[in-house]
Amino acid sequence: MTAVAEPTANDTSQVPAPEGSVTITMRILRFNPEVDSEPHWESYDVPALPTDRVLNVLMSIKNYVDGTLSFRRSCAHGICGSDAMQINGINRLACKVLVKDLLAKEGKQTVVTIAPIKGLPTMKDLYVDMEPFFEAYRAVKPYLMAYGNEPTRERIQSQADRERFDDTTKCILCACCTSSCPVYWNDGSYFGPAAIVNAHRFIFDSRDEGSEERLDILNDAEGVWRCRTTFNCTDACPRGIQVTKAIQEVKRALLFKRV
Numbered sequence: 001m002t003a004v005a006e007p008t009a010n011d012t013s014q015v016p017a018p019e020g021s022v023t024i025t026m027r028i029l030r031f032n033p034e035v036d037s038e039p040h041w042e043s044y045d046v047p048a049l050p051t052d053r054v055l056n057v058l059m060s061i062k063n064y065v066d067g068t069l070s071f072r073r074s075c076a077h078g079i080c081g082s083d084a085m086q087i088n089g090i091n092r093l094a095c096k097v098l099v100k101d102l103l104a105k106e107g108k109q110t111v112v113t114i115a116p117i118k119g120l121p122t123m124k125d126l127y128v129d130m131e132p133f134f135e136a137y138r139a140v141k142p143y144l145m146a147y148g149n150e151p152t153r154e155r156i157q158s159q160a161d162r163e164r165f166d167d168t169t170k171c172i173l174c175a176c177c178t179s180s181c182p183v184y185w186n187d188g189s190y191f192g193p194a195a196i197v198n199a200h201r202f203i204f205d206s207r208d209e210g211s212e213e214r215l216d217i218l219n220d221a222e223g224v225w226r227c228r229t230t231f232n233c234t235d236a237c238p239r240g241i242q243v244t245k246a247i248q249e250v251k252r253a254l255l256f257k258r259v
């Protein structure tokens, strides 16, 4: 879908303006599948405190200007991974971006553009259909696989062994990485970086016995070899996970048949 037409201005006079607030322009890509054939930009001049998060500003618009504005959010603390969106063209979590970090230089009007993440079908406004993303996630079997008799005590692991996959345990499945990946945009059948990160988390877990199975899955035409090492995914990750490094480690495990 391509966006058309100039932004529509909206009446924002009912939005409360607390002391210390500044007026910023939120330029949001809107799409209602019931009435629109294409997405279009709408503009909202709203008061916001520098300490507000972008999510707060979106909530103000939803609460005081247009209740139909649609986006996902839950925790508001960068934990649940629900509110990934493009903020000024970069994939971010709306609850982790502060208004003060987006303010224009003195005297200039701050304009913040907000659009849905790319590579997944837009359902309405800022929320996308995450099913293709979760389908790839499920395909790599992101759970501990262990065979044989049930152990009578916990499965012991050394600190060094735990360290091997520590980084990839931090994933919150926000899709910022996968939806910033040019290979994923151009070829929806690629598993995408998030699925590989979650496979990595178990492939390198010394307690797991499913590594071979997962590596076979990722050796597929849609697997790790599609990655072009452009680092978009690492730059986009709000958890600071070394996504490309994890993908490289999976590639090495496949090349040398050793985890």
Ligand code: SF4
Pocket (backbone or CB within 6 Å): 180, 181, 182, 183, 184, 192, 193, 226, 227, 228, 229, 230, 231, 232, 233, 234, 243, 244, 247
């Ligand atoms: S490093 Fe690989 S997975 Fe990450 S964005 Fe680039 S091509 Fe996609």
Ligand code: SF4
Pocket (backbone or CB within 6 Å): 081, 170, 171, 172, 173, 174, 175, 176, 177, 178, 193, 194, 197, 236, 237, 238, 239, 240, 241, 243
């Ligand atoms: S690896 Fe990072 S960017 Fe990708 S889904 Fe997990 S938390 Fe989000």
Ligand code: FES
Pocket (backbone or CB within 6 Å): 072, 073, 074, 075, 076, 077, 078, 079, 080, 081, 082, 083, 093, 094, 095, 096
């Ligand atoms: S709302 Fe949970 S991560 Fe932003």
